[in-house]
Amino acid sequence: METIALITSFVLILIGLYGILSQKNILKMIVGFSLFDTGLHVLIVTVGYIRGGTAPILDQVTGTSNVSDKIVDPIPQALVLTAIVIGLGVTALMLAYALKMYQEKQSLDIRDFKELKW
Amino acid sequence: MIRNFFIILIIAGLAGVFVSLFWEFGASDTLTPLATHYANNGAAEVGAPNLVTSIVVTYRGLDTLGEVTILFLVAAIISFFLKVEKKGQKMAPPRVSSEIILTASKLLVPVVLVLGIYVFVNGHLTPGGGFQGGAIIATAFVLLLMANPRFELNHRIIAAVESVSGMAFVLVGVLGILLAGGFLDNKILPLGHFGKLFSAGAIPIIYSLVGLKVGSELSNILSNFQDVQKDEL
Numbered sequence: 001m002e003t004i005a006l007i008t009s010f011v012l013i014l015i016g017l018y019g020i021l022s023q024k025n026i027l028k029m030i031v032g033f034s035l036f037d038t039g040l041h042v043l044i045v046t047v048g049y050i051r052g053g054t055a056p057i058l059d060q061v062t063g064t065s066n067v068s069d070k071i072v073d074p075i076p077q078a079l080v081l082t083a084i085v086i087g088l089g090v091t092a093l094m095l096a097y098a099l100k101m102y103q104e105k106q107s108l109d110i111r112d113f114k115e116l117k118w
Numbered sequence: 119m120i121r122n123f124f125i126i127l128i129i130a131g132l133a134g135v136f137v138s139l140f141w142e143f144g145a146s147d148t149l150t151p152l153a154t155h156y157a158n159n160g161a162a163e164v165g166a167p168n169l170v171t172s173i174v175v176t177y178r179g180l181d182t183l184g185e186v187t188i189l190f191l192v193a194a195i196i197s198f199f200l201k202v203e204k205k206g207q208k209m210a211p212p213r214v215s216s217e218i219i220l221t222a223s224k225l226l227v228p229v230v231l232v233l234g235i236y237v238f239v240n241g242h243l244t245p246g247g248g249f250q251g252g253a254i255i256a257t258a259f260v261l262l263l264m265a266n267p268r269f270e271l272n273h274r275i276i277a278a279v280e281s282v283s284g285m286a287f288v289l290v291g292v293l294g295i296l297l298a299g300g301f302l303d304n305k306i307l308p309l310g311h312f313g314k315l316f317s318a319g320a321i322p323i324i325y326s327l328v329g330l331k332v333g334s335e336l337s338n339i340l341s342n343f344q345d346v347q348k349d350e351l
Contacts, residue, residue, distance in 0.1 A: 001145075002143070002145040006140055006143060007140070010133075010136040010140065013132075013136075014129055014132060014133055014136070017128070017129060017132065018125065018129055021125045021128065021129075022122070022125050049145045050145060050146060050147065050148070050149060051145050051146075051147050055245070056157070056168075056169040056170055057167055057168045057169065057170075057244070057245065058160075058161055058167040058168075058169065059167065065158070066158065067157040067158055067160075067161070067169075068148075068149050068153070068154040068157040068158050071149075071157055071169070073149055073150065073153045074153060074156060074157070074169040074170045074173055075150075075152065075153050075156070075173060077170045078170050078173040078174045078178065081170065081174055081247075081249060082174075082181060082182075082185050084249075085185050085188075085189060085249055085332075086185070086188060088189075089188055089189055089191075089192035092192055092196060092339055093192055093195065093196065095343070096195075096196045096199050096200055096343075097199075099200065099343070099346060100199065100200070
């Protein structure tokens with residue numbers, strides 16, 4: 001169980017990093033950032049996995065006493081909830097900048113933006 | 119060529135780090151002490167069946183306030199950044215949307231709105247919560263914008279919903295200092311019957327406010343992107 005999630009997260013992070021480094025189109029780079037982000041979220045949730053645990057929601061299965069033996073760690077899940085929202089904000093800002101850059105030069109190719117290159 | 123070589127080198131290096139991490143990793147069998155406390159006392163202290171919600175809204179409520187603030191900042195920066203001057207709107211008539219999406223938007227928008235409200239009102243009982251419900255509400259506006267490119271959100275209503283819910287969130291937190299144990303304490307209202315809709319103190323109120331705020335902020339971001347595109351037509 002945790003093996004599958006761990007492999008998925010590592011592969012997603014590597015694909016995202018490859019996209020960020022190799023792509024020339026700004027929109028494709030933003031897709032790379034999103035993939036990297038998703039991989040990190042899967043990784044953080046995986047770290048909180050407890051063998052044989054169920055979702056951290058109290059119901060008939062877990063009862064309300066001695067819950068700690070039956071559930072997975074809820075703290076990484078709460079952190080990932082925060083991370084997803086921040087990731088959304090960062091992606092929206094990147095898209096806004098990409099839109100402005102396109103309006104400036106009518107191009108989304110990163111090689112056309114040389115002002116800060118040295 | 120040398121560039122590609124370096125990219126492959128970096129990816130291979132990171133993959134090597136990951137492989138060694140992968141062999142080292144084993145899922146643990148017991149929770150950390152902090153998580154154990156949350157798991158065993160969460161039902162009695164907070165009264166919410168969804169432990170993730172009780173951590174997000176009550177134990178770590180200040181983080182959530184910061185998170186909402188960051189989202190607000192993003193919405194403000196984007197609306198400042200993509201501001202369109204209302205110069206002589208030279209809009210070409212946009213292409214009419216297809217019959218399928220027009221019918222679907224009429225049918226689905228109320229249903230999606232109700233689903234979003236359900237998700238954030240039940241955030242303390244079932245998986246879901248304010249952020250998820252707000253995102254679902256924003257998808258209803260995406261559907262409206264796709265069906266009718268000329269559709270304009272009423273910015274005044276959006277701004278009013280956003281600021282009122284944000285202020286009320288902080289106000290509920292301050293009430294926690296005055297009436298209960300501290301900032302954003304949920305015991306300003308009785309904890310009620312465990313597992314019922316009106317239980318867990320102030321959590322349903324806080325999550326409904328967060329849902330309204332997130333929904334209006336995301337809709338605001340979307341309509342800003344839409345306005346810029348309109349300008350380019």
